[in-house]
Amino acid sequence: MIHFRYLRWKNILSTGDSFTEIKLDKAKSTLIVGENGAGKSTILDALSYSLYGKPFRKINKNQMINSINGKGAEVQVEFSIGKHEYKIIRGIKRHGSAKFEVYKDEELINQDAAARDYQEMLEKNILKLNHKSFSQIVVLGSSTFVPFMQLPSTHRREVIEDLLDIQIFSVMNGILKDKVAANKTEILDSSYKIELVENKIEMQEGYIEEQKNNNEKRINEGKVKIAKTETEKKTYNDSSKDLLKEVTELQLNQSDISAVKERKKKLEQIEFKLNDKINTLKNDIEFYSNNDDCPTCKQNIDHDFKCSTVDGKQETLQQTTDGFEKLRAEYDKINNKLEEIEGVQTRISGLQTEISNNTSQVNALDKIIMSIQEDINNISGDGDRQEGDASKLEDLNVELKGIHKLKEKLTEDKTLLDVASTILKDSGIKTRIIKQYVPVMNKLINKYLAAMEFFVQFELDENFNETIRSRFRDEFSYASFSEGEKMRIDLALLFTWRAVAKLRNSVSTNLLIMDEVFDSSLDSSGTEEFLKILNDLTSDANVFIISHKGDQLIDKFHNIIKFEKVKNFSRIAA
Ligand SMILES: Nc1ncnc2c1ncn2[C@@H]1O[C@H](COP(=O)(O)OP(=O)(O)OP(=O)(O)O)[C@@H](O)[C@H]1O
Ligand SMILES: [Mg+2]
Known part of the structure; x- marks a missing residue:
């Protein structure tokens, strides 16, 4: 489990030259409030950049640097995994290479590798969480997060494949297709060469x-x-x-x-x-x-x-x-x-x-x-x-033997590639894995729905199409539910994904940040329920809710952080 502890940033977006720091595991629930442009969503960019080297919103790294003082930007994140403490420090510079350091128990991890490989090491060996899963189950931004139920089925497949960490098979299939094509060309090429050398020998x-x-x-x-x-x-x-x-x-x-x-x-x-x-x-x-x-x-x-x-x-x-x-x-x-x-x-x-x-x-x-x-x-x-003349003939015979051998090897490769292709097809190994997980997912979704006292029978099939039945066995579609009911389904799915990610990647995290994600569905009665759900389902988590409904929520949270902008610079209000 990744236990996030601290996030710090400076000179990012509207933040000035002194660090803004958030203790991420201070309270079970934190409400983040502030006017438009106060710097609330900047948290998402700071966290995304510190872990993945890219902002959360769709801007480039230069656009992240505060344009007023133009000074070097920096982000820092601290977390622990098991017994080990980690710290990542990244500088952001307009030009040239900036600082990128990963510390394990206060010791800098060998930086000999190229920055890309260093990032890969961080994601694969330490975080074990890719950016896509991160933005589906850890940090949900209002602009990027689309509830699962509102995704077209191809996108649903992508999300699930990513969650189950089986997109690698699609990547492998892509690579395999290139290999199959290359193998085909090589076999053709060697056949042609054989014909050529045989002619020469004759x-x-x-x-x-x-x-x-x-x-x-x-x-x-x-x-x-x-x-x-x-x-x-x-x-x-x-x-x-x-x-x-x-x-x-x-x-x-x-x-x-x-x-x-x-x-x-x-x-x-x-x-x-x-x-x-x-x-x-x-x-x-x-x-x-x-x-x-x-x-x-x-x-x-x-x-x-x-x-x-x-x-x-x-x-x-x-x-x-x-x-x-x-x-x-x-x-x-x-x-x-x-x-x-x-x-x-x-x-x-x-x-x-x-x-x-x-x-x-x-x-x-x-x-x-x-x-x-x-x-x-x-x-x-x-x-x-x-x-x-004789030795020329011998050379040609040796060459022919070599090409035959190569062709034999290529044909052997082809057999393997064909088998691999069958396995890696959508209907192959991925479907088998998904089939295994679909009942688990359904079980979890229904468990979370029941926990929210929303008694419907929810079922996803292998193609991620849903069937929702009421208590009286009537079939409903997602659209026919009220906003609050939809929110329950969305939340049930969100927590299901978190649970699946935990199962699948053996990675889970204490952190859940929602940036105005459910604001629209929070009416005065819904808010109570929403908070109750969060409290029930996130007993071991630190939840941050960025919301404009602060006035309705303010006394329901364990902690409040208020952002404000003073003289063009954002900061946490005292
Ligand atoms: N390069 C930059 N330098 C300085 N300020 C910037 C830069 N890029 C964006 N900004 C400003 O930084 C602020 C970013 O704030 P942020 O998105 O965190 O606001 P917010 O509190 O989430 O607001 P909202 O409630 O509207 O979502 C905005 O006012 C934006 O105009
Ligand atoms: Mg915002």
């Missing part, structure tokens, strides 16, 4: 297969070309072998050309000499035949001598001419031989040219074979590229 596999086939084809083609070239090479080599054999044979049988040439030279010399000799003999024979005297000594040449000399010379000439003939024949033979040798040499060099041509051809073919072999080696040994 393409890469096709490419690798094609490369492989292509390589094999090129290698086979290369091998065929090499074999063909080898055959061609062999033809040349075989031909060279035959040619070389022929050359060797020719060379082996070839006579020594220089010896033949020498012999020819000698024959020519002999021919020359024989020729010379033949000419001399011919001249001598002619001389002896035609001359009788010696041309030198003029003596007569003996006839017999002459005849024998001519005969002798004739014989020698005959012999020499025969020899010459023989030599000529020999010479011709030698010449023929020489020609023959030269012919063989020409043939040999022709053969050698052919062999060297063959060798060049073989060399050229070798080069072709080498280049084809190099190509083959390059293709089959192109490990880097093949490895690159």
Whole structure:
């Protein structure tokens, strides 16, 4: 239970630079009176701001600061929960961060967190009461409080959900809807990605297969070309072998050309000499035949001598001419031989040219074979590229596996989200909780109505529509009741909510502030009853009633606080 003790404020609205203080647990009932604008409702703003950091009326924090002196505004609230004493101090500044301190047993609670988280800590861990419930069951303002019975059913649901603290399910449902949408998009996205990667894999596999086939084809083609070239090479080599054999044979049988040439030279010399000799003999024979005297000594040449000399010379000439003939024949033979040798040499060099041509051809073919072999080696040994292609395929497969895994997880998530959606729907867990509480609420409402001696049977259904029956079982609507009777119903509901809040949040408070809430229904007879009801139902509470009906009520309260405005500043009258 939150037991409020003190509320202080300064420089808020029409309040000036010195603190206005209210001891909240001083009396069981306090009447707050004062003229219009005296500063009564300011209590609500001071309390709301101190607990929730926002004014009660719909203004912003700057509009809360007193505009006359413009000095720093501050609110303070003190309360206890169980054995612990709490104090909250808040400054209000136009600009920049203002003071926000929460003390527990006079020790400042760690302020490391951001202001928003610090506020969340205060509401969730300490107060355990949100602003909406606060303004429905702790502080009822005339401008903001609409009796439950006058709310449309959607708003009734909101109030109850808030009271039962099950609006969290609506919030969760909202978040869940976003998650469901995100999950759907992600599943679609992963399906699309799977399709994409599968396509990529198919393409890469096709490419690798094609490369492989292509390589094999090129290698086979290369091998065929090499074999063909080898055959061609062999033809040349075989031909060279035959040619070389022929050359060797020719060379082996070839006579020594220089010896033949020498012999020819000698024959020519002999021919020359024989020729010379033949000419001399011919001249001598002619001389002896035609001359009788010696041309030198003029003596007569003996006839017999002459005849024998001519005969002798004739014989020698005959012999020499025969020899010459023989030599000529020999010479011709030698010449023929020489020609023959030269012919063989020409043939040999022709053969050698052919062999060297063959060798060049073989060399050229070798080069072709080498280049084809190099190509083959390059293709089959192109490990880097093949490895690159394979590892790319592997990467794609790994990626695909990853996406499949992700999709599996997303699909699992979807199942969970679907279950959660079913639970969080209005017809789900909320309805189950509400169903549990509706009989409790009805019981409480009827108990409070009976306590106010208003004997009707009041019943709310799960959709918060009411049925009200009179003692005689006639059905009435809320509107058909008198203002005072309506007030009883409103009060019964108010106290029911307080009791439910107490049950549900294990939070209750001593404080109940009503700002002109029931003023209109308080006629002279109603007032008595109203106060009696309050006294009966709030035995453990401190009730503050802000009212303009002060004159009728003044002697019925344990305590009176009067606000007044002096020189534009509000204060509590002495
Ligand atoms: N920023 C401000 N600076 C100074 N005065 C302000 C500021 N904002 C509002 N006021 C004045 O402060 C007063 C607030 O008074 P409050 O609402 O508490 O009066 P009240 O006693 O509840 O009056 P009523 O009986 O009419 O409801 C009003 O007179 C209002 O005009
Ligand atoms: Mg007011």
